[in-house]
Amino acid sequence: MWNSFLATGHIINIGHDVFKENRKLADKNRESLKKSGVFSVNIMGAIGSGKTTLIEEAIKALGEKYKVAAIAGDVIADMDAARFEKLGVKTIPANTGKECHLDAHIVSDLLKKNDLNGYDILFIENVGNLICPTDFDLGEDMKIVVVSVSEGDDIVLKHPVIFKTSDLAIINKIDIAEAVGVDPATMVRDAKSLNENIPILLTSKKQEETVAEWVKTIENAMLEKKGANQ
Incomplete structure (x- = not known):
């Protein structure tokens, strides 16, 4: 049970x-997605880090070979969802309100309302934040954190938990690194100091080879997971 301490030292029960x-629901989501044959990716990062653009590029490339779906998480707006819809997936x-x-x-409610049987990949774009998403497993196969050089080269050490718990880190917008004075x-x-085993990609939409590497990383992870489940 969750408890709260008053100044007097007394404990008040404030909820379960x-x-x-x-975690229980996440395990059910994981099993449901596995039964549907869906490889799911939870992409986390602050607003402006480039999450949506990276997902768009992956959809464009992988949508030609696989059946792709996307959950677009946001507090209120549906602009990111509209961007994915334009790509025909x-x-x-998923508006979270507050x-x-x-x-x-x-995610459980969305999976109940949307049949994903026959889909290969589900991209889940989390709400733009580097702190809150770390505490909530969604039932995904892969957690990815995206940060941009425009956020400053101290952004990683300011958010250690998300780097310690992610399966892949992406440092994005590297084409403007010199302009913003970031190495x-x-x-x-810094990311390796927090999680020495985390794979790291350096990406920029303007550098095609980095986008191709990002896409290939997702495809390889999906194929590896599907092969392990067979």
């Missing part, structure tokens, strides 16, 4: 363990 309940808006993250309950190598070094 939401994290425990979230099944798009599921919440700064998606959780397993939201991507510092960000790589």
Whole structure:
């Protein structure tokens, strides 16, 4: 149970363990997605980090070979969902209202309302935030954190938990690194100091080879997961 301490030292019960309940639902989501044959990717990052653009590029490339769907998480707006819809993929808006993250309950409701049988990949764009999403497993196969050089080269060390718990880190917009006075190598070094085993990609929409590497990373992870489930 969650408890709160008053100045007097007394304990007040303020509710059940939401994290425990979230983990239970996440496990159910994971099993549901597995049965549907869907490889799911939870993409986290601050507003402006480039999450939406990276997902768009992956949809463009992988949508030619696989059946792709996307959940677009946001507090209120549906602009990101509209961008995915323009690419012709099944798009599921997920407005959280006041919440700064998606959780397993939201994803569970969306999965119940949307049949993903026969789909290969589900991109889940989390709400723009580097803190809240770390506490809420969605039932995804892969967690990815995206940061941009425009956020400063200290952004990684300011948010250690998300780098410690992610399966892949992306340092984005490297084409403007010199202009904003940031060294991507510092960000790589900081990420490795928090999680020495985390794979790291340096990306820029303007550098096609980096986009291709990003797409290939997702495809390889999907194929590896599907092969392990067979």
